[in-house]
Amino acid sequence: MNKFLSIWAxxxxxxxxxxxxxxxxxxxxxxxxxxxxxxxxxxxxxxxxLIENAFYKIPSxxxxxxxxxxEKVHFNKNLTNPTGNASxxxxxxxxxxxxxxxxxxxxxxxxxEQNQQTLDYYAVxxxxxxxxxxxxxFDESVAERIDKNIxxxxxxxxxxxxxxxxxxxxxxxQEKTSVLPFISTGSWLESVHIAIxxxxxxxxxxxxxxxVVEQELLLENLxxxxxxxxxxxxxDPIIKDLKELMVVxxxxxxxxxxxxxxxxxxxxxxKVASIRKQFVE
Numbered sequence: 317m318n319k320f321l322s323i324w325a326x327x328x329x330x331x332x333x334x335x336x337x338x339x340x341x342x343x344x345x346x347x348x349x350x351x352x353x354x355x356x357x358x359x360x361x362x363x364x365x366l367i368e369n370a371f372y373k374i375p376s377x378x379x380x381x382x383x384x385x386x387e388k389v390h391f392n393k394n395l396t397n398p399t400g401n402a403s404x405x406x407x408x409x410x411x412x413x414x415x416x417x418x419x420x421x422x423x424x425x426x427x428x429e430q431n432q433q434t435l436d437y438y439a440v441x442x443x444x445x446x447x448x449x450x451x452x453x454f455d456e457s458v459a460e461r462i463d464k465n466i467x468x469x470x471x472x473x474x475x476x477x478x479x480x481x482x483x484x485x486x487x488x489x490q491e492k493t494s495v496l497p498f499i500s501t502g503s504w505l506e507s508v509h510i511a512i513x514x515x516x517x518x519x520x521x522x523x524x525x526x527x528v529v530e531q532e533l534l535l536e537n538l539x540x541x542x543x544x545x546x547x548x549x550x551x552d553p554i555i556k557d558l559k560e561l562m563v564v565x566x567x568x569x570x571x572x573x574x575x576x577x578x579x580x581x582x583x584x585x586x587k588v589a590s591i592r593k594q595f596v597e
Contacts, residue, residue: 377420391428396421412495415444416502429469453482532565
């Protein structure tokens with residue numbers, strides 16, 4: 317089990333970094349790669365460094381969705397947080413958590429080429445972003461770019477990916493980091509929720525099931541990040557819940573001949589659903 321997870325950990329890290337770096341360059345309508353960009357564009361290099369440094373702290377909301385799409389998983393709008401819920405988030409903590417949730421849903425919609433829903437989720441993420449004081453990534457200029465490229469799925473993915481990371485780096489640069497733990501948690505948990513609910517028929521050797529198992533590694537990273545944050549009583553119950561989820565994952569180490577059993581998968585699913593319910597309702 318340890319050896320299996322170690323191998324996958326390296327694969328996840330390299331895959332996620334490659335996916336994130338791919339989203340940093342290019343114009344709205346040109347999605348081709350230029351290998352010279354790395355050396356000729358210092359600003360792009362700096363953004364890449366920021367993203368690489370952020371990886372430990374912020375699991376990418378797109379990483380799981382890229383994988384799901386490659387596995388031919390069907391898009392299911394019912395798995396996302398309805399945009400109509402945004403109006404009931406009336407505290408900074410709720411707004412930050414659900415900004416992360418909606419940013420994750422935004423990545424899901426854009427990767428699965430749901431163009432109108434991408435526009436809808438960008439709008440609701442922008443609404444919460446405005447209320448949180450996030451002025452980079454979720455501003456009128458980006459909204460105009462999305463509207464301009466509403467029929468270009470590749471461009472929409474690139475624009476929304478940049479928006480997420482621009483918002484993150486803006487919060488860091490302005491030392492508005494108190495909301496980042498909540499954004500990070502909401503974003504990661506939403507992607508795990510969607511991955512779990514995308515499993516139609518459980519099988520221990522299913523590739524999507526295996527990817528859910530691998531989330532223990534990102535959960536460990538997320539908890540490591542949350543534990544480095546300034547003391548905040550609003551974080552305490554979230555850390556407690558995530559630690560309980562970690563215990564459920566750790567039960568898998570007792571397995572000898574199988575990666576995960578159906579009861580273990582159901583236990584992870586139940587705990588994720590319970591935590592998410594507290595976030596979005």
